[in-house]
Amino acid sequence: MSNDTPEELRLDNQLCFPLYAASRLITRLYKDRLEPLGITYPQYVVMMILWEDAPCAVKDVGRRAILNTNTLTPLLKRLEEQGYIRRQRDGSDERVVKIHLTDAGLALRDRCACVPWELLQSCDVPMDKVDELKALLDELLPVLKNSLDD
Template structure:
């Protein structure tokens, strides 16, 4: 056997991050089923609730998603009448996304989700801030490469 040690699951940073992402998304699932949206659709809606109108590329940048991934999400949200996709007149290659009245009403229902998640996770505000800082630091390091 060579000098390299076989990677072990318990020694990897990627595995606990993968499990946490999967489990957190699973905790959101029943809350989002009440709104008839998936977790990725929820992310798109949160970006739009914050910014009202964005291009497909802007949404993709904010969510770290490429247009091939984001376009099907947007089509499904449009089919549910939560958003409208419209090509810009001055540049038809650019598609702008905006909320419908129905999409804005969905925001009222979604406002309860963060509190329900906080109750479910039972983390202190300090714990949450420390986790966010550590994750942001890691993401910054990844994005600098």
């Protein structure tokens, strides 16, 4: 019996599926290393942004992480409960909530320093492939952002 599914609807021919699957698998890999620190992968992304830019408005965190406040507000509240950040209204513009790093939040950076390296070690994927993949994704990302603005 032949299968009439057209080629373009076969799972193995999709670009999006391996992207979607790889993203989830990597999040699982991170979990083992981030769970002892009490944070999730999306929280880790937000912390990376804050380690570079804090103090930083919620809006600016969202712009870099490509996340809206409906995702960020509860996530930031959880980070605040953990004691890693402080949320504080900006005096000069009361609409803005600025995110500040606490001492624990800054200290967390040192405890995370080995995570990216350890992760690369754990799955032996060749370094040149990683670089190639990253270059392609960095090219794709702005294109995707643009087509969502239309």
